[in-house]
Amino acid sequence: MNEKKLTSASGIPYTDHEDTKGVGPRGPLLLEDFILHEKLAHFNRERIPERIVHAKGSGAFGTFTVTHDITKYTKAKLFSEVGKQTRILFRFSTVAGERGSADTERDPRGFAMKYYTEDGNWDLVGNNTPIFFIKDAKKFPDFIHTQKRDPFTNCKSATAVWDFWSLCPESLHQVLFVMSDRGTPVGYRHMHGYGSHTFSLINNENEKVWVKFHLRTEQGIKNFTGAEANQMKSVDSDFAQRDLLEAIEKGAFPRWKMYIQVMTLEEAKTHPFNPFDVTKTWSQQAFPLIEVGVAELNENADNYFAQIEQAAFAPAHIVDGIGFSPDKMLQGRILGYTDAQRYRLGANYEQIPVNRCPFAVNNYQRDGHMRVDGNGGRSANYYPNSFSDVRPDMSYVRPADQLDSNVADWFDRNGEGENDHYSQPGIFFREVLDQTGKEHLIENITSAMSGISGPKREEIINRQLCHFFRADISLGMGVAKGLGMDVASLMDKMPRG
Structure with a gap:
């Protein structure tokens, strides 16, 4: 077997990995031992900032297979034909705890999905609940502060949690979900997933409908009781991580069926409540589930840090045929998530292999921390220019949105028509x-x-x-x-x- 040379990060072979160069066996160390510097400096930086929310998580790769034709609603290429397969990465998580927290805490579960499509990466970033605690992103930092550690005691505070919820009646729907046994699912394989927000689909005729995405587990719903969840904390705080990884290693690949609910633009205008309010669900009787395909996770990450911890998801990442909606929480997340990833991983986080689109990426972005793709070489870094062949493809122009109002104001989230929280x-x-x-x-x-x-x-x-x-x-x-x-x-x- 050919042995590999031990080298520094710059590829320089060296021999003294365990002993530092010094003055005699009992003398001081020498500053010139750059391997000592490299090892300690890299060690000090091994922990990138953990996610502000959803810090503790698990993930795996797999495939999404289209089983039903929805091309009358969308021109998105991943849904273009029955049988089409797309590579996926799913990451599941708790919300409030740090990376070392227990997997069975009472909490919503993040359900983040990355679809590696030929039109770019589509990130559907949701939860295991179809709703959320708040409906305006301006309240999000305050909400998360109540879920984290108290600035005085440095402990979690039930007082802060319930004080905030009691002052925000729109939280009640999600509070009941989380306080039920749905707040303590048995791992990640036995829970549904939701895009939660209202999105839009656009077809080849540029016709638009509003849509909600559902992923329903084929493993069956299983929840811990509160007592069982607390017991599991002391038995295995990494229960959900271990359960997902071991199931995939054994070939028991977890699967979820994707469904959509569809609402026309006209139906939205006459709907009895705001259909873009993420604290509410759409009736499945009025807007039945339409089957789309099957997601299967069949490949564990070879390296957790490289492929799961560095994975970056953002609701801003939509592809041709899928669009946004006036959902105020979604609008805020479009900004917040990409900004969080740039803070956590750097301006060029989408060049990290797990985040990189496997198809063509062409733009005029240059420089920045950890640029690793050649930085455009000699090509022009501005547009328009006379030298580059990178041009906008006008076939991807999105249809204009018809707005219902020309009034810009701070609208009361609990105003008339928005205040049925019960x-x-x-x-x-x-x-x-x-x-x-x-x-x-x-x-x-x-x-x-x-x-x-x-x-x-x-x-x-x-x-x-x-x-x-x-x-x-x-x-x-x-x-x-x-x-x-x-x-x-x-x-x-x-x-x-």
């Missing part, structure tokens, strides 16, 4: 959860709210209970009793109307 949470409690699920939800909420402390404790609890009562009386009663509250007194304090 109907869907009530339906979720009454019609989606079975009796056991309802009991677990109330137990989980009671346990979580018991951690509220401080002089505002009663105020925060009463405010949140008002939201629960508005969604469903029995939900509010159950939580109030679990917290040992005087239910009769609470009912007297409830706002009427």
